Amino acid sequence: MSADLNVVNPNSPKRILMVASNPAISEQTAGRLDSGGENFPTPTGSLPRVDIRSTSSARTEVTSKPIRGATRGTKADTPQMTSSASGS
Amino acid sequence: MNSPDHSALLHKTRSLADVSPDVGSGSYDAVFLVGGQGPMYTFASDDRVHELVRTFYESGKVTAVVCHATCVLLKARLSTGELLVTGKTWTGFANTEEDYADAYVGQRIQPFRIEVEAKKLTGTNFIVAGRFKTHAVRDGLLVTGQQQYSATAAARLVIEAIGV
Numbered sequence: 001m002s003a004d005l006n007v008v009n010p011n012s013p014k015r016i017l018m019v020a021s022n023p024a025i026s027e028q029t030a031g032r033l034d035s036g037g038e039n040f041p042t043p044t045g046s047l048p049r050v051d052i053r054s055t056s057s058a059r060t061e062v063t064s065k066p067i068r069g070a071t072r073g074t075k076a077d078t079p080q081m082t083s084s085a086s087g088s
Numbered sequence: 089m090n091s092p093d094h095s096a097l098l099h100k101t102r103s104l105a106d107v108s109p110d111v112g113s114g115s116y117d118a119v120f121l122v123g124g125q126g127p128m129y130t131f132a133s134d135d136r137v138h139e140l141v142r143t144f145y146e147s148g149k150v151t152a153v154v155c156h157a158t159c160v161l162l163k164a165r166l167s168t169g170e171l172l173v174t175g176k177t178w179t180g181f182a183n184t185e186e187d188y189a190d191a192y193v194g195q196r197i198q199p200f201r202i203e204v205e206a207k208k209l210t211g212t213n214f215i216v217a218g219r220f221k222t223h224a225v226r227d228g229l230l231v232t233g234q235q236q237y238s239a240t241a242a243a244r245l246v247i248e249a250i251g252v
Binding site (some may be wrong): 012014015016017018019020021022023025026027028029 | 101103104107110111115116117118119120121122124126127129130131132133134137140144157246250251
């Protein structure tokens with residue numbers, strides 16, 4: 001369910017705990033997978049009508065400069081990143 | 089992973105219970121909850137995950153959550169009983185992205201939607217960017233990323249926050 005990585009910096013090493021979901025061993029899903037998922041929460045509601053279109057690459061940026069206590073990735077004061085937008 | 093040393097770590101991952109003592113001892117500088125579809129089933133109602141997040145956050149450690157893992161923020165509470173996201177600006181998987189994914193596979197995938205539930209909460213500011221656009225937010229110690237295309241952006245914010 002989890003792994004830890006060292007962010008290596010010779011002068012200031014950091015340790016970050018990375019937590020990933022593993023339904024195969026999670027106590028939340030234990031036994032449910034074998035039942036074909038019948039014990040999972042049932043999604044409700046009808047599917048929305050969605051027009052799926054191909055999406056082009058998106059050029060976006062990110063910043064951590066505080067904006068009245070909060071920041072969001074819309075400023076250009078840090079190196080820019082390019083993200084390809086496609087379906088999950 | 090490009091680094092053989094880091095890649096090797098993935099071959100000896102530990103359970104959440106196994107890492108808890110290390111968390112309590114403060115041996116980590118930050119926590120990063122990655123996403124995927126699974127957290128909506130495995131993280132959402134797991135008190136241990138909520139406790140892990142609370143412990144890091146209240147210890148003054150950077151707490152990062154990305155994609156569907158942000159569902160933990162719907163329930164994770166501080167020791168005061170207040171939701172961790174109270175007074176915070178944060179992001180998570182958007183309705184438009186759930187719509188796209190559901191339509192792509194022809195069925196509803198998730199039992200609930202993060203954006204819908206987040207907007208039911210009072211005293212918190214849940215925001216999303218355009219569908220599948222990179223979007224990461226830092227509000228104090230809390231770092232969130234909207235979806236899979238926001239993981240790198242969130243990681244950058246974590247690195248800046250912990251001062252590597």
